Each structure stands twice: as structure tokens, then as C-alpha cells.
Amino acid sequence: xxxxxxxxxxxxxxxxxxxxxxxxxxxxxxxxxxxxxxxxxxxxxxxxxxxxxxxxxxxxxxxxxxxxxxxxxxxxxxxxxxxxxxxxxxxxxxxxxxxxxxxxxxxxxxxxxxxxxxxxxxxxxxxxxxxxxxxxxxxxxxxxxxxxxxxxxxxx
Numbered sequence: 001x002x003x004x005x006x007x008x009x010x011x012x013x014x015x016x017x018x019x020x021x022x023x024x025x026x027x028x029x030x031x032x033x034x035x036x037x038x039x040x041x042x043x044x045x046x047x048x049x050x051x052x053x054x055x056x057x058x059x060x061x062x063x064x065x066x067x068x069x070x071x072x073x074x075x076x077x078x079x080x081x082x083x084x085x086x087x088x089x090x091x092x093x094x095x096x097x098x099x100x101x102x103x104x105x106x107x108x109x110x111x112x113x114x115x116x117x118x119x120x121x122x123x124x125x126x127x128x129x130x131x132x133x134x135x136x137x138x139x140x141x142x143x144x145x146x147x148x149x150x151x152x153x154x155x156x
Contacts, residue, residue, distance in 0.1 A: 005036030012037045013086040015111045016056070018046025019093040021127035026051070028092050028125075029059050040082065041065070042111045044098070068110040079110055083117035091115075092153075093127030096138045102150070103141035125153040 012032055016025045025041075032039050041056040042065045053064035068079065091098055091111070098111065102122075107113040115122055124145070132138060142152060 005034075007032060008036035010037045011085050011087045012039045013082060013089045013114065014039050014041045014056075015089060015091040015094075015098070015115075016041060016043045016047040016051075017091060017093060017095045017098045017111070018044055018049060019095050019127045020050060021093040022047050022050040024127075025092050026055055026059055028090070029056060032090075033060075040085070042082075042114065044109055044111055046095075046097070065110050068108075068113060079113040080117050083114045083120070086114075086118060086120050088120050089115060089118055089122045090125065091122065092125035094124035095126075096128055096132050096135070096141075099124060099126065099138065099145065100141050103144045121149075121151060123151045123153060 014025060014029055014032070016022050029039055029041065039060050040062050041053075041060055043053055043056070045066075048066065053066055056064045065078070065082070100106075101108070101112050102115055105116070107116040124142075126133070126142075146152065
């Protein structure tokens, strides 16, 4: 008898940001799918400097969202519908930049506007070097977000 997958019927938005660890998000995507989740991917501009959208499109079977206002779309409020679709937003890898933007209420790309529009849990999986992790401004931003209910996955 097959066991029920933990994430069956869950919708997860995977936000990939600009870290050398961006390539690891492909394996995270696969693991989420193995657990039954339907996963859509959003990539920041800086994430695309490390890995291309095609990898995520191939694995997920869905278009990867890379722009807030793509020229070919008639409806310009896609971030609202994506925020409503997602049961959870997982930002992996999460850079100091994305954490700082969300902590400051900056919504200047598809990922940050979707986070601001979402009522679902947001989980950050930080990935950066030791010096950045110890930065007081970064730590303050993390604490602020934790106090607001955002969640963090500790890095290895």
C-alpha cells in the first residue's frame, strides 16, 4: 500500500535568488515534487547569472517567471494570482539582498511583490558566506522577519 506523500496537493512557489547555491535549488525542486507538491519557480535577475530558467522549466514542467512586467503579457497583475495560488513560498537560496528587501518592504521584482501580496507562509533558506551571515544588519533583518512570522531554514 502506497503511503500518502507529505506535500500531496500543495502548491509551492520556489523563489531562486542570486547565490552560487542556486544550482542546488534544482534538487530542492525535485524533492518537493517527490513529496507530491506542485512547484512553480520564480527567478531573480541575479539568480539567472548562476543558472538558467531552462533547468527549472524542464524539471517543473512549468514556465519559470523571471520578470514582473513581461512585454508579451496583457495582464500585469500576475504576482497577485501567483501569491493566491501558493500555499507556501520557499526562497532557496535566500541571499542577504532578498532578506533585506523583504524586511524593508521593498517590492521591486516579481519575487518580492509576490511575497508582499501573499498571505501564505514564507520560508527563507539563507545561503551566503560566514562573514555575511555574521553581519549585524543581516542578523537584524532576520530577527525582524522572524518577529513578523517569516520562517528560516538553518544552513548546513
